Amino acid sequence: MSLKLTPLHSAHQKLGGKLIEFGGWEMPVQYSSIVDEHRCVRRAAGIFDICHMGEVLVTGPGAEGFLNETLTNDVRKLAVGDGQYSQMCTESGGTVDDLYVYRIAPMEYLLVINASRIDVDVAWLQERICGSPHRSGVIFEDASGRLGAVAIQGPRVASFIDLLFTGPSLAGAAVDGASSLKKNQIGAWEQAGQRIWVARTGYTGEDGFEVVAPASIIEDIWTRTLAAGHTVCIQPIGLGARDTLRTEVCYPLYGHELDETTSPIEAGLGYFVSFDKGDFVGRTALLDQKTNGVKKKSAAFKMADKSAPPRPGYAIFAGGEKVGDVVSGTQSPSLSAGIGMGYVPPAIAVPGTKIEIEVRGRRFAAEIVKKPIYRKA
Amino acid sequence: MSSQVPADLRYTKSHEWVRIAGDTATVGITDHAQHELTDVVFVELPAVGRKVKAGEAVAVVESVKTASDIYSPVSGEIIAVNDAVGQDPALTNSAPYAAGHFFQVRLSASAEVDSLLTPADYSKQIGA
Numbered sequence: 001m002s003l004k005l006t007p008l009h010s011a012h013q014k015l016g017g018k019l020i021e022f023g024g025w026e027m028p029v030q031y032s033s034i035v036d037e038h039r040c041v042r043r044a045a046g047i048f049d050i051c052h053m054g055e056v057l058v059t060g061p062g063a064e065g066f067l068n069e070t071l072t073n074d075v076r077k078l079a080v081g082d083g084q085y086s087q088m089c090t091e092s093g094g095t096v097d098d099l100y101v102y103r104i105a106p107m108e109y110l111l112v113i114n115a116s117r118i119d120v121d122v123a124w125l126q127e128r129i130c131g132s133p134h135r136s137g138v139i140f141e142d143a144s145g146r147l148g149a150v151a152i153q154g155p156r157v158a159s160f161i162d163l164l165f166t167g168p169s170l171a172g173a174a175v176d177g178a179s180s181l182k183k184n185q186i187g188a189w190e191q192a193g194q195r196i197w198v199a200r201t202g203y204t205g206e207d208g209f210e211v212v213a214p215a216s217i218i219e220d221i222w223t224r225t226l227a228a229g230h231t232v233c234i235q236p237i238g239l240g241a242r243d244t245l246r247t248e249v250c251y252p253l254y255g256h257e258l259d260e261t262t263s264p265i266e267a268g269l270g271y272f273v274s275f276d277k278g279d280f281v282g283r284t285a286l287l288d289q290k291t292n293g294v295k296k297k298s299a300a301f302k303m304a305d306k307s308a309p310p311r312p313g314y315a316i317f318a319g320g321e322k323v324g325d326v327v328s329g330t331q332s333p334s335l336s337a338g339i340g341m342g343y344v345p346p347a348i349a350v351p352g353t354k355i356e357i358e359v360r361g362r363r364f365a366a367e368i369v370k371k372p373i374y375r376k377a
Numbered sequence: 378m379s380s381q382v383p384a385d386l387r388y389t390k391s392h393e394w395v396r397i398a399g400d401t402a403t404v405g406i407t408d409h410a411q412h413e414l415t416d417v418v419f420v421e422l423p424a425v426g427r428k429v430k431a432g433e434a435v436a437v438v439e440s441v442k443t444a445s446d447i448y449s450p451v452s453g454e455i456i457a458v459n460d461a462v463g464q465d466p467a468l469t470n471s472a473p474y475a476a477g478h479f480f481q482v483r484l485s486a487s488a489e490v491d492s493l494l495t496p497a498d499y500s501k502q503i504g505a
Binding site: 029030033034035036240244306307308309311330331333360 | 416418437441
């Protein structure tokens with residue numbers, strides 16, 4: 001099967017990006033180096049191609065009711081122009097996907113979903129609509145093909161974002177410029193008659209924005225962002241640094257921290273499960289886990305001494321016994337130490353607990369730490 | 378970025394270099410390899426005294442992104458390892474042909490050297 005290309009593919013080639021396969025897409029893993037790009041985002045600003053991510057529009061008088069019976073979080077908390085993180089679970093509480101939901105108009109929701117889950121999610125949502133009492137009031141569109149997206153992240157981004165999206169917003173949150181958006185808010189601007197959605201969200205632990213726009217104008221937005229951010233030395237950032245940045249702040253990555261056998265309760269994401277909103281898919285199973293406890297729990301850890309970086313699939317030991325597996329692991333560029341996340345019994349998932357990570361048959365000392373592993377000074 | 382391929386070394390398809398002096402082979406990874414890996418953060422070296430065969434995985438180099446095996450280009454006994462690169466893995470990036478070398482092998486089959494890639498062969502392989 002040939003790899004899918006984003007609208008920015010030729011831009012990556014021009015910038016010397018090293019391209020790899022990721023979830024069926026050919027994407028840049030790095031341009032200069034993962035460490036260099038990582039530090040650039042922590043220090044100033046970076047731009048990421050996230051066109052591979054999926055966008056779904058759920059519209060109509062039944063949209064709110066349908067989403068609330070399908071997702072874990074409560075969309076009724078969203079004013080127009082607000083976004084929230086949520087999960088979509090199976091009846092047994094496993095995670096179909098984790099996603100962002102934005103209420104972009106009174107009866108219109110934009111869902112941003114994982115690249116690797118687009119086909120599964122679309123099928124899941126469509127099937128759910130057919131079985132929903134709200135089905136006559138729901139219009140569903142998988143807009144993943146016609147929309148692209150970039151993330152512009154870092155502490156200096158707010159200093160130039162208004163150059164890109166000028167003047168008051170045209171829809172969503174009513175603000176005078178993108179820099180006036182609050183965290184999790186979304187607003188709309190236009191370029192040559194095309195609508196651009198700008199949200200103050202991201203996947204790096206830094207301030208920043210995610211921009212969703214028609215695929216046809218994504219390269220123009222990319223180029224204009226690199227030009228506008230030139231004064232703060234903005235750089236293009238690959239998937240390598242995207243992974244180290246999100247791991248340091250313990251954001252889950254579907255297929256690692258989350259899958260269909262892992263619930264948001266086990267993943268430590270219970271905050272995004274609203275039990276008081278009425279019934280939703282997975283509620284019974286998740287409430288049982290919340291009430292009676294779980295067998296495995298996500299924990300963050302940091303290597304104690306100089307060691308090989310932990311990697312997904314490595315075994316976690318405590319008291320001489322294997323207690324779990326690493327699901328994400330890397331060398332933290334900010335801490336210059338091996339860090340990661342894994343699933344262990346709840347009694348082990350307590351900050352301060354000494355564990356060991358087995359690397360090629362040798363065990364290295366590590367310690368469970370509080371999330372996030374990295375916190376800005 | 379063009380990579381250095383020193384003329385006095387021999388090479389492997391898996392991007393190790395070999396410097397022969399008498400019956401001793403010094404081994405490291407090439408400039409091209411360190412460019413590809415970027416940001417080497419850990420190097421695991423073999424035990425001194427270990428007998429190795431040509432093509433055997435004997436060391437591991439880890440970048441932020443991945444772990445890669447390093448293969449001994451020649452057969453023989455590991456007679457020394459470069460502890461400096463174990464302590465400071467970034468030497469692999471900054472000085473791949475000198476301070477960033479990995480280990481030394483006392484050759485047990487010196488004819489193997491003739492089958493290693495020449496600088497011209499290796500340059501061709503990496504498109505340099």
